[in-house]
Amino acid sequence: MSANKESWGTRVGLILAMAGNAVGLGNFLRFPVEAVNNGGGAFIIPYIICFLIMGIPLLWIEWTMGRYGGRFGNHSTPFILDNMTRLRFWKYFGVFGIFTNIAVAAYYCYIESWTLSYVFHSIGQTFSGMDQGQVAAFFNSYTDIGVSTTGIPYEAVIFYLICLALNTYILSRGLQDGVEKVAKIGMPLLIGFGAFLAIRGLTLGDSGSPAGCEDCDSLLGVNFLWEPQFDSLTNPKVWLAAAGQIFFTLSVGMGTIHCYSSYVRKNDDIALNAMSAGWMNGFVEIVLGASIVIPIAVGYLGLDWVKENAGFAMAFQTMPYLFDQWGPLLSTIAGVAWFGLLFFAGITSSLAMGTPWMGFMSDEFGWTRNKSAWSFGSLVLLLGLPTVYFYEQGVLGEYDYWAGTVSLVIFALAESIIFSWRFGINKGWDELNRGSDITLPIIFKPIIKFVTPFVILVVFVASLIQPLNNDWKGAISGNWEFDPSSIIGKIQNKAFIANRSYFADFFESEVAGTVAAITEEPTGEKTMEIVKTISYYRNEVNRIKPAPVDKSLIGNLNTFDSLTVLQTYTFEEDQRIIVQEGDSVNVSDKIATGSFVNNILYVDASRLLLVGLFLFICFLVYTATSLREKSEREKL
Amino acid sequence: MTSAALIMMIVVQSTVTIITGYFFYKVLTTPPKPEPDSFAENDDVEERQ
Numbered sequence: 074m075s076a077n078k079e080s081w082g083t084r085v086g087l088i089l090a091m092a093g094n095a096v097g098l099g100n101f102l103r104f105p106v107e108a109v110n111n112g113g114g115a116f117i118i119p120y121i122i123c124f125l126i127m128g129i130p131l132l133w134i135e136w137t138m139g140r141y142g143g144r145f146g147n148h149s150t151p152f153i154l155d156n157m158t159r160l161r162f163w164k165y166f167g168v169f170g171i172f173t174n175i176a177v178a179a180y181y182c183y184i185e186s187w188t189l190s191y192v193f194h195s196i197g198q199t200f201s202g203m204d205q206g207q208v209a210a211f212f213n214s215y216t217d218i219g220v221s222t223t224g225i226p227y228e229a230v231i232f233y234l235i236c237l238a239l240n241t242y243i244l245s246r247g248l249q250d251g252v253e254k255v256a257k258i259g260m261p262l263l264i265g266f267g268a269f270l271a272i273r274g275l276t277l278g279d280s281g282s283p284a285g286c287e288d289c290d291s292l293l294g295v296n297f298l299w300e301p302q303f304d305s306l307t308n309p310k311v312w313l314a315a316a317g318q319i320f321f322t323l324s325v326g327m328g329t330i331h332c333y334s335s336y337v338r339k340n341d342d343i344a345l346n347a348m349s350a351g352w353m354n355g356f357v358e359i360v361l362g363a364s365i366v367i368p369i370a371v372g373y374l375g376l377d378w379v380k381e382n383a384g385f386a387m388a389f390q391t392m393p394y395l396f397d398q399w400g401p402l403l404s405t406i407a408g409v410a411w412f413g414l415l416f417f418a419g420i421t422s423s424l425a426m427g428t429p430w431m432g433f434m435s436d437e438f439g440w441t442r443n444k445s446a447w448s449f450g451s452l453v454l455l456l457g458l459p460t461v462y463f464y465e466q467g468v469l470g471e472y473d474y475w476a477g478t479v480s481l482v483i484f485a486l487a488e489s490i491i492f493s494w495r496f497g498i499n500k501g502w503d504e505l506n507r508g509s510d511i512t513l514p515i516i517f518k519p520i521i522k523f524v525t526p527f528v529i530l531v532v533f534v535a536s537l538i539q540p541l542n543n544d545w546k547g548a549i550s551g552n553w554e555f556d557p558s559s560i561i562g563k564i565q566n567k568a569f570i571a572n573r574s575y576f577a578d579f580f581e582s583e584v585a586g587t588v589a590a591i592t593e594e595p596t597g598e599k600t601m602e603i604v605k606t607i608s609y610y611r612n613e614v615n616r617i618k619p620a621p622v623d624k625s626l627i628g629n630l631n632t633f634d635s636l637t638v639l640q641t642y643t644f645e646e647d648q649r650i651i652v653q654e655g656d657s658v659n660v661s662d663k664i665a666t667g668s669f670v671n672n673i674l675y676v677d678a679s680r681l682l683l684v685g686l687f688l689f690i691c692f693l694v695y696t697a698t699s700l701r702e703k704s705e706r707e708k709l
Numbered sequence: 710m711t712s713a714a715l716i717m718m719i720v721v722q723s724t725v726t727i728i729t730g731y732f733f734y735k736v737l738t739t740p741p742k743p744e745p746d747s748f749a750e751n752d753d754v755e756e757r758q
Contacts, residue, residue, distance in 0.1 A: 082750040088736060114717055121721070249749060296710040299718040338747045345739070349732040356729040360722045510739045 077148055077435040079248040079336055079442075084346070086253035091333055091350035092357075093256040093421025095324045096263065098184060100358040100418065102385050104318060105298065105367045109383045111314045113297045115305030117359075119315035123528070124355065127316060130517060130525040131325040131485060132351045134492045136343040137505045139334030148335040148432030150328040151694045154488070157496040164698070166491075168690045169484035170328020171433055174426035175449070175690075176476030176683055177327070178240075179457035180469045181426070183229075185419035186236035187215070187389060188412045190228065195408025198401065199223075200393040205374075208397075209390040216464045233461050234454075240420065241450030244427040245443050248336065252424045259417035266414035267357065270407065271364035277372040281398055286375050294371030294379065298363055309535075310543050316532045321477075322358055323351060326485030329425040332432050344509040365411075369395050388415065437697035456686065459679060466675035475683055479560060482536065486529045493522040536560055566673060571661045575674035580648070580665040582658045584639040591654055597646030601665075603658060607637045 081087045108116040142153030150170025154163050194200065199222070200208055214220040218229050225231055243251040274291055282289035305311050320326060334343060366387060370379045373395050382391075388411075396407040430452070431445040440448070460469040492501050502518050539559035540548030548554075555561045557568040566573070571581035586605035593599045644650060648667030658664055740756045741748065 080749050081747055083748050084736060084741070084751075087747070088733075114714060117717070117721060292710045295718065296714045299714040299721075300711055301713055301717050336747065338742075338745065341742050341747045342739075345732065345735060349729075349736050352725065352729040352732055355725050359725045363722075508742060510735065 077146070077432060079148075079432075081336055082249040082253050086249075086257055087333065087337070088346055088350050088353070089260045090253050090256040090421070090425070091330065091346070092353040093260050093263075093417075094329050094333065094425035095322065095350065095354035095422075096260070096357045096418050097181075097322075097324070097422040098188075098388075098415055098418055099318075099321050100354070100362045101267075101365060101415065102388050103321060104358045104362045105365075106383045106385065106387075107314050107318050108298055108363065109367060109380060111311045112302050112305035112308075114300040115302040115308075115311060116315060117299070118301070118303075118306060119312045120318060123312070123316045123319045126520055126524050127528045128319040128323050128325070129348070129351060130521045131489065132323060132330065132347040133344065133505050133513075133517070134489060134501070134521065134525075135325060135330035136334045136337075136347045137501060138488065138492060139331035140337045140339065140341075140343050141504055142331065143335030143337065144339050146436060148332055148436055149429045150331050150484075150488075151433070152436070152697075153331050153335065154491060157491055160495075161698075163487070163491055163495065164694065165691060166484065166487040167328075168687060168694055169326075169480050169487075170331060171429050171690050172683075172687045173327050173476050173480045173484065174329060174429050175452055176456060176472055176480075176686060178423050178426040178449075178453045180460040180472045180477075181419065181423050182237050182240060182453060182457060183233050183460050183464075183469065185416060185423055186229070186232040188415040188419055189236055190215070190232040191389065191393070191412040192409055192416060194222075195393070195396075195405055195412060198405060200397050200408070201401065201404070203394060203397065205391065205394045208394040209386075211393075212386070212389045218462060230458075230461055233457065237450055237454055237457065240423050240427065240453075241446050243420075243424055244431060244449065245446035247442055248428070252428065255424060256421050259421050263414050263417040263421075264357065264361070266410040266417075267361035267365065269410050270369075270414070271361050273407070274364045274366075274368035274372075277369060279372070281373045281395075283373070288375040288377060289371065289373060291368035291372035293376045294368040295364070297371070297376060297380075298367055309545055313532060313535050316528060320481055320485065320532070322354060324422065324425070326481035326483075326488070327426070328429045328484070332429045333425065335432065340508040342508050342510040344505060344513055345511045348511065366392070373398060433693070433697075437693075437700065452686075456682060459675075459682065463675045463679075466672045468675050468679040471676050471679040472683065474558075474563060475680065479536065482529060482533045486526065486533055489521075489526040489529060493526065498522040566676070569671075569673050569676075572669070572671040573673055575671060575677075577669045577671060578666060579651075579663045580642075580644075580667070580669050581661045582640075582664045583660060585659045586639045586657075588652045588654055588656045588658060588664075589636075589638070591650060599644045599648075599650055601642045601644070601650055601652075602638050603640045603642075604636050604638050606634050608634055 138153055138157065142148070142156050145156050147153045147156060149167070151164050151167030154167040155161070200211070203211065211222060215222050215229055218227055221228050243255055245251070275295065277291035279290040324330065337343060337346075367379060367383070370387060370391060374391070392411055393408060396404040396411070398404075399407060427446065427449045430449045431442065434440040434445040434448065435442070460472060492498075498518060498521060501521070506513060537560045538553075539556045539562070541554040541556045543556065555565070555567065557563070562568070571583045582603060584603055586603040589602040589604040591599060591601045642664070644665050645667070648665050648669070650665050652658060652664045740758050741751050741754055743757045744752065
């Protein structure tokens with residue numbers, strides 16, 4: 074029944090496509106931020122150990138499973154897993170290998186479209202002369218689809234559609250003429266752009282330091298990232314963060330590696346290919362990724378600022394401002410290099426996400442390449458539009474959490490158990506070594522069997538029951554309250570303290586403070602700020618920092634109070650503010666009346682959409698199984 | 710920048726670069742397997758493993 078006639082053109086093309094699948098936005102944004110948030114130089118040691126005991130084994134497991142499944146004409150995880158076990162039940166774990174890709178592609182294409190749009194904005198010098206606040210506000214306007222930054226109505230939607238259409242068209246060209254060609258062009262360009270920015274980051278020094286800033290030096294940023302702090306090695310939080318980063322950076326637990334390697338013939342090498350692609354991803358992350366965002370940001374904004382503000386949004390809300398300090402020509406080149414780099418990192422990953430669905434539909438239902446590519450595009454569009462329209466309501470974040478985080482861990486745990494314990498480690502090791510162009514250290518055999526599943530299990534359990542504020546010591550000693558970002562905390566919607574009903578005729582404050590300025594636009598739209606007086610102090614390099622409650626922690630430094638805006642709310646014409654300037658409000662106090670649709674509705678609806686997608690793929694797998702059984706009976 | 714940070718950076722980044730380069734070099738220089746192999750564009754390569 075299979076209409077699948079795909080193949081790779083060259084071995085280098087396969088490796089670049091596989092490396093492109095792994096190299097994504099996380100290499101440049103997530104890795105340095107995780108390193109900053111987990112003790113700088115201390116992070117790199119657990120990271121490398123996790124790469125050796127979890128990353129490399131998972132890469133080998135997935136390459137092996139994929140090539141093994143490909144021998145039987147299977148190019149997607151449900152039936153690849155089916156080949157390896159005798160229990161039908163495990164096949165449904167393979168649904169994750171299709172589900173994750175569609176759900177992640179839905180929001181990943183949106184982020185990818187930001188990078189595409191920002192390439193054009195860099196060429197058009199949109200950010201020229203803007204201060205940091207204006208660049209950040211530009212991004213907020215961009216994601217607020219009602220506001221146009223270029224004069225194009227619904228610019229974010231249009232760029233999303235362009236990006237999705239481009240992905241779908243390339244997928245419809247097939248593996249060799251589409252995915253592989255893009256990887257062969259995109260990966261060298263990405264490395265070239267990255268090298269240019271990394272050299273700039275490492276050589277910037279304090280040349281961009283504004284007057285009065287004493288910790289604005291890119292080498293301080295480099296120092297912070299690489300200064301070894303061995304005492305952090307005993308902190309479980311750092312190890313969990315390192316293990317999590319390895320998951321996301323290698324794109325393991327998604328099903329894309331299985332799909333790509335299922336087109337490798339049974340006597341061709343996979344062990345060396347896996348190493349080459351995996352280490353290429355490591356090079357992009359450790360050598361390039363660590364040398365761009367943090368050093369450049371520290372060079373202009375200072376180490377303290379970066380420690381407090383490091384995050385994903387820096388790519389769009391901070392970097393254009395920093396490039397603008399380099400003058401018109403260099404800022405345009407740097408903007409194109411940075412957002413071009415992110416675009417190529419994104420598209421080589423999003424293309425990989427399309428191939429498991431295409432392989433499945435082609436294998437099981439005989440769909441042509443065009444039909445399966447455009448059906449993938451349609452599914453992604455259907456799921457992706459809510460992330461575009463309701464970005465500010467948290468839909469993208471929900472997709473990222475459930476599909477882009479939790480699903481990876483569950484699937485990786487299942488596949489490592491299947492490979493070592495159901496298929497059998499001896500058979501699996503022989504399969505991995507078949508046709509290998511390198512000799513594999515035998516130590517990896519027990520690591521794959523025992524250590525890798527155990528580490529993944531620890532990561533999963535830790536995510537499930539993560540205590541409040543990641544305070545494991547406090548939790549073990551008594552009061553174990555789940556963190557809002559733990560799986561249980563997410564299910565309980567613990568992040569929503571106020572406004573917990575879907576629809577309401579009043580609106581509750583989400584912060585405690587004092588009502589400050591209430592302004593009304595001629596359109597009737599009202600804006601209200603809730604402020605609070607917070608104590609700050611100046612540290613030894615004259616940077617202002619919030620003062621901890623326990624003043625003994627900061628010694629004799631003088632503190633001062635400053636009024637800080639905690640939250641700004643905007644209300645429509647038909648909604649009425651019921652508090653007045655100067656009123657004190659607590660969390661959950663009613664501050665406005667009218668008709669309200671709360672964010673919790675969008676969050677729960679997005680979860681339902683994901684569950685619906687999962688069940689839909691389960692149904693397709695069930696139908697495909699029935700068709701296979703019918704075909705077997707007819708043969709008999 | 711402290712000496713410890715500099716040494717750490719140079720050792721880690723050099724090691725990762727060398728290992729990446731080594732594996733990629735090995736991929737480029739290893740002759741392909743006998744036909745039929747997985748790759749469509751190397752059919753005219755004569756030197757095989």
